[in-house]
Amino acid sequence: MAQQIIFYILAAVIAIFSVMAVTSKQIIRSATYLLFVLLGTAGLYLLLGYHYLFAVQIAVYAGGIMVLFIFAILLTNRPGEQVKTELPIRRVVAAFTSLVGLAFCGHVIYWNINKAYTYFVPTEMKIQDIGHTLMGTNKYQYLLPFEFISVLLLACIVGALMIARKR
Amino acid sequence: MSVVPIEAYLGVSLIMFFAGVYGFLTRKSLIMILVSVELMINAADINFVSFNRYLYPGQMEGFFFTLFTIAIAACETAVAIAIIINIYRNWTSVEVGNLDEMKE
Numbered sequence: 001m002a003q004q005i006i007f008y009i010l011a012a013v014i015a016i017f018s019v020m021a022v023t024s025k026q027i028i029r030s031a032t033y034l035l036f037v038l039l040g041t042a043g044l045y046l047l048l049g050y051h052y053l054f055a056v057q058i059a060v061y062a063g064g065i066m067v068l069f070i071f072a073i074l075l076t077n078r079p080g081e082q083v084k085t086e087l088p089i090r091r092v093v094a095a096f097t098s099l100v101g102l103a104f105c106g107h108v109i110y111w112n113i114n115k116a117y118t119y120f121v122p123t124e125m126k127i128q129d130i131g132h133t134l135m136g137t138n139k140y141q142y143l144l145p146f147e148f149i150s151v152l153l154l155a156c157i158v159g160a161l162m163i164a165r166k167r
Numbered sequence: 168m169s170v171v172p173i174e175a176y177l178g179v180s181l182i183m184f185f186a187g188v189y190g191f192l193t194r195k196s197l198i199m200i201l202v203s204v205e206l207m208i209n210a211a212d213i214n215f216v217s218f219n220r221y222l223y224p225g226q227m228e229g230f231f232f233t234l235f236t237i238a239i240a241a242c243e244t245a246v247a248i249a250i251i252i253n254i255y256r257n258w259t260s261v262e263v264g265n266l267d268e269m270k271e
Contacts, residue, residue: 007171015182018206022190027199034202037183041209044176048220050230060237065205065244072198072248076255094192102185109181113174123224133227142231149238156242160249 007047014040027077031069038062052130176217184210197251197261201244208240 014037021033042057137143187206194200212233219229255261 001170004170007175011175011179014179018183018186021206022186022193022199022203027196030199030202034205037206038209041213044179044213045216047171048176048216050216050220053216053230053233056234056237060241061205061209065241068244068248069198069202072251075252076198076261077196091193094189097192098185098189101188102181105181105185106178109177110174113177125227125230129227130230133231140226140228145231145235149235152242153238156246160245163246164249164252 003047006043010040010043010047013037014044027073028070031066031073034069035062035066038066049125052127173217173221176213176221180210180213180217183207183213195262195264197247197254197263200263201247201251205240205244208236212236 017033017036017040021030021037024030024033038057038061042054042062045057046054133141134146135141135143184207187203187210190203190206191200194203215229215233215236219226223229251261254266258265
């Protein structure tokens, strides 16, 4: 019962703030609404039982990427200035496309979900299992993607520095 | 047995994804387009995690995919913001309507 209430509060927060983030007239407000959406998503991960992913989402997304966004917004806009949007006919066509896509995907999900549904088995995922799976080299373990991610992070840091340096 | 069905989680991620699609098609500022891409990535992450929990409860593939997706999205945002700052230095605006010529 408590889980249901918390889920509906988080779902309402995510839905309302994500729509407000893309239709807001000022860009700092969009960034703030995006921050609330990311925190709501972290809450959903915690509700599903993924504690480590909750922590990573808050640390990386809400704490790292949002700071990058705020810096980029303050470096490239005058805050308080109105955001320019496309012509009304393009907005109507985009809204129509989004609604058609939403109706189609919603229909596919709700038509077929009974064929794939099983009940939620509340299995516990221990942090030792996460550690062994992330650092192991057996068949379903993830040491190679972990090393690749670190190479990718290095490449992106060097690339971002090279692109944005002072000439 | 859980009290929240799986289609509730999928419905939330559906709304978030198509809000991102609408924002991607409608906004003129490059940073708003990046915000919409982040919304779409997070919606897909919710899908991965809820499918992992409901349909494959003993396994961890969805969880690890989401973890790596978060890392990759961080890299992509960093490089995209570096490009946006470089564009702002040369043209003093970050609207997609003004970026219509290649380097001469």
